[in-house]
Amino acid sequence: MSMGLEVSHLNKNFGGIKVARDISFDLKPGDRKALIGPNGAGKTTFANLITGTLKPNSGSIRLDGVDIVKLKESKRVKAGVAKTFQITTLFKRMSVRENIRLPILERDGKSHGWFGRAERFVAVEDEIDELLGQFNLLDFAEMPVQDLAYGQQRLVEMALTLALKPRILILDEPSAGVPSSDSHIIIDAIERLPKDLSVLIIEHDMKLVFKVASRIVVLVNGAILTEGTPEEISQNQQVRDLYLGARHEH
Amino acid sequence: MSVDVTKSKTRNRFKPKISRRVLLDLVLVTAGIAAFFVFPNSLGFMTRILIMIIMVLSLDLVLGYAGVASLGHAALFGTGAYAAGMFAVYASANPLLGLVVGAVAGAVIAFVSGLILMRASGLTLLMLSIAVAQILFEVVNSERDLTGGSDGLLGIDMDPILGIYAFDFFGRTGYWYALIVLVLVFILLRIVVASPFGLVARGIHESHERMRAIGTSVYWRLVGIYTLAGGIAGIGGALSAQVTELVSLESLGFNLSAEAMIMLILGGTGRLYGAIFGTVIFMTVHHTAASIDPFNWLFVIGGMVLFVVYFVPEGFMGLPARLGKHLGLRK
Ligand SMILES: Nc1ncnc2c1ncn2[C@@H]1O[C@H](COP(=O)(O)OP(=O)(O)OP(=O)(O)O)[C@@H](O)[C@H]1O
Ligand SMILES: [Mg+2]
Numbered sequence: 001m002s003m004g005l006e007v008s009h010l011n012k013n014f015g016g017i018k019v020a021r022d023i024s025f026d027l028k029p030g031d032r033k034a035l036i037g038p039n040g041a042g043k044t045t046f047a048n049l050i051t052g053t054l055k056p057n058s059g060s061i062r063l064d065g066v067d068i069v070k071l072k073e074s075k076r077v078k079a080g081v082a083k084t085f086q087i088t089t090l091f092k093r094m095s096v097r098e099n100i101r102l103p104i105l106e107r108d109g110k111s112h113g114w115f116g117r118a119e120r121f122v123a124v125e126d127e128i129d130e131l132l133g134q135f136n137l138l139d140f141a142e143m144p145v146q147d148l149a150y151g152q153q154r155l156v157e158m159a160l161t162l163a164l165k166p167r168i169l170i171l172d173e174p175s176a177g178v179p180s181s182d183s184h185i186i187i188d189a190i191e192r193l194p195k196d197l198s199v200l201i202i203e204h205d206m207k208l209v210f211k212v213a214s215r216i217v218v219l220v221n222g223a224i225l226t227e228g229t230p231e232e233i234s235q236n237q238q239v240r241d242l243y244l245g246a247r248h249e250h
Numbered sequence: 251m252s253v254d255v256t257k258s259k260t261r262n263r264f265k266p267k268i269s270r271r272v273l274l275d276l277v278l279v280t281a282g283i284a285a286f287f288v289f290p291n292s293l294g295f296m297t298r299i300l301i302m303i304i305m306v307l308s309l310d311l312v313l314g315y316a317g318v319a320s321l322g323h324a325a326l327f328g329t330g331a332y333a334a335g336m337f338a339v340y341a342s343a344n345p346l347l348g349l350v351v352g353a354v355a356g357a358v359i360a361f362v363s364g365l366i367l368m369r370a371s372g373l374t375l376l377m378l379s380i381a382v383a384q385i386l387f388e389v390v391n392s393e394r395d396l397t398g399g400s401d402g403l404l405g406i407d408m409d410p411i412l413g414i415y416a417f418d419f420f421g422r423t424g425y426w427y428a429l430i431v432l433v434l435v436f437i438l439l440r441i442v443v444a445s446p447f448g449l450v451a452r453g454i455h456e457s458h459e460r461m462r463a464i465g466t467s468v469y470w471r472l473v474g475i476y477t478l479a480g481g482i483a484g485i486g487g488a489l490s491a492q493v494t495e496l497v498s499l500e501s502l503g504f505n506l507s508a509e510a511m512i513m514l515i516l517g518g519t520g521r522l523y524g525a526i527f528g529t530v531i532f533m534t535v536h537h538t539a540a541s542i543d544p545f546n547w548l549f550v551i552g553g554m555v556l557f558v559v560y561f562v563p564e565g566f567m568g569l570p571a572r573l574g575k576h577l578g579l580r581k
Contacts, residue, residue: 051463053459053462053463072467073462073463074462074465074466074467074468075465077462077463077464077465078465082463082464083463085459085460085463089457089459089460089463090456090457090460091452091453091456091457091460092456093452093456094452094453094456098449101449102449102450102453102464103464103465105446105449105450106450106464106465106466107464107465110446111446111447111449111450111466112446112447113445113446113447114441114442114445114447114478115441115442115445116445116446117444117445118444118445118446118448118449160464161463164464164465
């Protein structure tokens, strides 16, 4: 049985447009892969196919050898697949602390109770403090998320997703909108992730990609153009023409 | 060490909020008790307010907390009313048993209709919720032999509560009974909205997408929330059947659903108090304005709704905070 995530021959059409073309891809425990490609290449769509937000037209997605393509998104999360949103999607009117509390309660199966206050679990609150500390968010714990700067909201987005303790983590442009003075917090957080966690990071910031990824997958027009080490990818003429050229429009 | 200091500092901020709430709760209960002595001739009307508050609290759980707009809440209230009424006529006139029957009936109908409603959203859900109430209305209307049809369900004669407190002509027992049930329902809701279940409801309100992405089965959670709301609305319906010893088709009518919605919007959604204030304001204005001018009272309500929508979208409950802001009392 092969461990980790294994995607084979994945296809997705939106109407007549093919946004995923026969994608085969794998992510082993402990992998740090980056997915790059021009705007509209289908990176977010690919992430959504893996998390179950979108259903593929054909192809299979296996997690530790088990086909999860029929599982609903919420079931896949329970199985250990989680992602951050490219466009921050948080519980805006809740406090930062509540934003982290909710996924932890859900993860631990503690989110069903009608009685007893939601904040009564000491271990959960300690875990929240630890996560918030890691993202320099402790001082903002009681603030409604909507009052935070966008860069900080990005950090909450990441902390919230890590709170799920996933085995497969997809980060969709985690540094987009984060001031460059804060992007080290994101890099630190990625570098501190558990070693056996599989990470796929979608990112336009090449500095960040080269820092954290050991392999890079290039997606163009819904299809994988090539995969390789950062050195191989940076030498690849096709990638330079196709992607690095288009990047300046971004 | 320094982390621990911050930890305790941030966590302690929960506390003052709670005690302020408890204070307001006590003031409200006191007002409910005082009203009995101050307006002894309006007990019937005031009992209707108490019952309606239960109905609007139930709607607040669905609309205010989970963010699901329904215009068919009377389906749940009316089912509770007919179930408790028929239980009293055909089985047992024990009021407390009747309350349980009303709650269960409301919850069952909410669960069954919720299986369909919660698949939908927005306008579709709104229309479907109206349809559910309308279907129940027609069923009850056509089963005249059992339900009394358009004449209403007559012949309810409740036993004394706990075998001691008989329902009296002046509605004294009815008022205390309704007040106590309301207080219990309110306490239950206060606990539920602060629980993990309540946090999930608020999360669903904010973003279905995000909730799915943390592994929540949004659909089943909504069905659960709607079922609880059905139980509570069913208790309201049962109370109304027992206190008035009559159930009319209006308890399933569109008007009731729409008025409950207006009361909640007037008072403010998602904070429980809004349901209380909105209902008291709406019903008092209705009562007095309608007795002054039976034809134009709706304009007064309409004016109030417009005022709320334009100036205090968070409802009358948000008025103190907003005034404070204008007067520079708060930051
Ligand atoms: N729900 C949808 N319906 C129809 N077309 C869609 C939908 N979502 C995305 N698309 C299209 O699919 C293509 C791929 O979009 P996607 O968001 O996956 O790209 P991306 O690589 O993430 O781009 P970016 O770098 O801008 O985030 C685009 O052409 C987009 O317009
Ligand atoms: Mg994208």
